[in-house]
Amino acid sequence: PVAPHILDAALATVASRAPRLAAALLPFQREGVAFAIGKDGRALIAHDMGLGKTLQAIAVMAHYAQEWPCLVVVPASMRWPWVDSLETWLDECISPGEINVVRDGNNTAINDPRYKVTVVSYPLLNNASILAQVESQRFQVVVADESHYVKDAKAKRTKALLPVLKRASRCILLSGTPALNRPRDLFTQMDALRPGALGTFTDFAKRYCNARRLPWGWDYNG
Incomplete structure (x- = not known):
């Protein structure tokens, strides 16, 4: 458990900006928030x-x-x-007109200073125009819901989002199933939170995935 004084300090700022939200948090949720803040805003929340x-x-x-x-x-x-949740719980510090929802590849408002939050889907990050805007904005606070969507390092959406996550000062990943099938599914998510801390994928696989050298190459599916 998070120490009480750390818990209270972490939640104080939340309470000052979104008092209804802070009051609505259950004890285990308060600990989750305090844990993420205690990790400098770089954490995976993996509750069911x-x-x-x-x-x-x-x-x-x-x-x-x-x-x-x-x-x-x-x-x-x-x-x-997500928009509904933002409007419900952050109504003290954000208005509906300050949320930019990227509906398609024609959205050109990502860099518009009027918007405090931009909500975009994983598929739209594959759009060159959308990705260019995201990269140029250099968001410092990024949330990736269902972060297991970036488990495959070779996937286009992973290649698009991973640099954005690594560059942000705060990176919150959310997934009830961060490792859907194998330990290897965790690597890109962990590397997004702590770039380089686990070494290369090969280093990670040898340590955590029972990597085996076979006649045709390495097997990391353990």
Whole structure:
């Protein structure tokens, strides 16, 4: 458990900016928020479905509001639920007109200073125009919901998002299933949070994935 004095200090800023949100957090959610803040805003929140990962992420966003604009990357179907949650819980420090929802590749408002939060889907990060805007904005607070979407280092969306996550000062990953099938699924997510801390993928695989050299090459599926 997080020490009480650390817990209180971490939640104080959240309470000053989003008092209803701070009051709504359950004890285990308060610990999750304090944990993320204690890790300088770079953490994976991996609670099971229905336990309030979104609420905790929004609380961490509130703590770092002075570093906004914030980027929220989500599955396409989750864009509007996220907007609803932001409008519900951050109404003390954000208005509906300050949320930019990227609906398609024609959106040109990502760098517009009017917006405090941009919500974009993983598929749209594959759009060259959208990605260029995201990169030029250099978001310092980034949330990646269902972060197991970037488990495959070779996937286009992973190549697009990983540099954005690494460059941000605050990076909050959310997933109830960060390792869907194998330990190797964790590497890109961990590397996003702490670039280089686990070495290369090969280093990680040899240590955590029971890597085996076979006649045709290495097997990292353990």
